Amino acid sequence: CFYYTIALYRLVPIRRVSFDLRPVRALASDSIGFSTSTLVTVARDSLTPILIARFFGLEIAGLWNFAWRIGQFLSLTFEGYLRAGVAAAARLASRTESLRELAGSTLRGAANIAFPIVALAYAVLPLLSRILPRWTGAVSMAQVYVLTLGVAGVYTAALSPVALALRGPRASMAEQATYTGTIWVGLVMLQLFGMSNVAVTYAAGLIASAAVVYALTQRQLHVPLVKAL
Numbered sequence: 001c002f003y004y005t006i007a008l009y010r011l012v013p014i015r016r017v018s019f020d021l022r023p024v025r026a027l028a029s030d031s032i033g034f035s036t037s038t039l040v041t042v043a044r045d046s047l048t049p050i051l052i053a054r055f056f057g058l059e060i061a062g063l064w065n066f067a068w069r070i071g072q073f074l075s076l077t078f079e080g081y082l083r084a085g086v087a088a089a090a091r092l093a094s095r096t097e098s099l100r101e102l103a104g105s106t107l108r109g110a111a112n113i114a115f116p117i118v119a120l121a122y123a124v125l126p127l128l129s130r131i132l133p134r135w136t137g138a139v140s141m142a143q144v145y146v147l148t149l150g151v152a153g154v155y156t157a158a159l160s161p162v163a164l165a166l167r168g169p170r171a172s173m174a175e176q177a178t179y180t181g182t183i184w185v186g187l188v189m190l191q192l193f194g195m196s197n198v199a200v201t202y203a204a205g206l207i208a209s210a211a212v213v214y215a216l217t218q219r220q221l222h223v224p225l226v227k228a229l
Contacts, residue, residue, distance in 0.1 A: 033169025037176045044180040051184065052198050055191040059137075064198050066135055067142035070121060071149045074114055078157040081110050085161030093165040100221045104228040107158035111229055118150030141199035148203035152210040155225065162223075163216040171216050179209035 053061035085106050092098040125143050129136040156175075163171035186201030217223065 033173055037169065037172040040173070040176045040180050044176070044183065048183060048187075051187055055187055056196050056198065060196050060198065063135070063138040064141055066138040067145055067199060068202075070125070070142040071146050073117055073121075074146065074149050074153060077113050077117075078110060078153045081106055081157040082160060085157065086164060089161040089165035096221060099162050099165065100223055103158045103162050103217070103221065103223045106161075107154060107223070107225065107228045110154045110157045114150045114154055118146055121146045141197055144197065144199040144203050148199075148206050152203075152206040154229075155210045156206075156213055158225075158228075159210075159213040159217045159223070162221065163213045166220060167216055171213065174216070175209045175212050178212045179205045182208045 049061055049065065052064055085102065088102055089099060092102060122143055125139050125146070128139055160171070160175060163175070182205040183201045186204050187198065190196065190198065190201060214225075
C-alpha cells in the first residue's frame with residue numbers, strides 16, 4: 001500500500017497533492033462528532049472480545065462469538081433500515097410530521113422482518129445442544145442476545161435516524177458511547193460477581209442505547225411506538 005500510494009503520487013498527471021492542512025480544519029470541526037462516534041464503535045467491536053477473553057477465558061469468548069454470530073441476520077436487517085433512514089431523515093429534518101411518519105413506517109417494516117426471525121431463532125436455538133453438543137454453553141447467551149437485539153434493535157433502527165436529524169452528531173455520540181460504556185461496565189460487574197453470561201451486558205447496552213434515542217426523539221415527535229407495532 002505504501003509503495004502503491006507513492007507510485008500514484010509520482011505518476012498522476014495533475015497538480016500535486018497539497019499538504020497544507022489549514023483548509024481541513026473547517027471540515028474537522030464539522031466531522032468530529034461522527035468521527036468520535038465511529039471511533040467508539042470500532043473500539044467496542046475490537047476491544048470487547050479481548051476484554052471477554054481476559055476476564056472470562058478463551059472458552060467463554062468462543063461461546064460468545066458463536067452466540068454473537070447468530071444475531072448477524074438481525075444486525076444486517078437493522079443496518080439496512082438505518083442507512084436508508086438516515087438519508088430520508090436528513091431530507092425531512094424540518095418537517096416534524098414527516099419524521100414521525102418515517103419513524104412509524106420504519107418501526108413497522110423492521111418489526112415485520114425481525115420479530116419472526118427472533119421467534120424462530122429463540123425456539124430453534126435449544127436444538128444446538130443436541131446437534132452440536134460442544135456449543136451447548138452458547139445457547140443461553142444467544143437466546144438473550146437475539147431476543148434483546150430483536151426488540152431493542154427495532155426501536156433503534158426506527159428512531160436513531162430521526163434523532164440524528166434532530167440533534168446532529170451528538171445523538172450518534174450519545175447512543176454509541178452509552179452502548180459501549182454499558183457493555184464495558186457490565187463486563188466488569190459480571191467478573192466481580194463471578195458470572196459468565198456476557199450476553200447480559202450486551203442486552204443492557206442495547207436497551208440503554210435504545211433508551212437514549214427514545215429520549216432524544218420523543219420530546220419532539222411523540223412517535224406512537226406501541227401503536228405502530
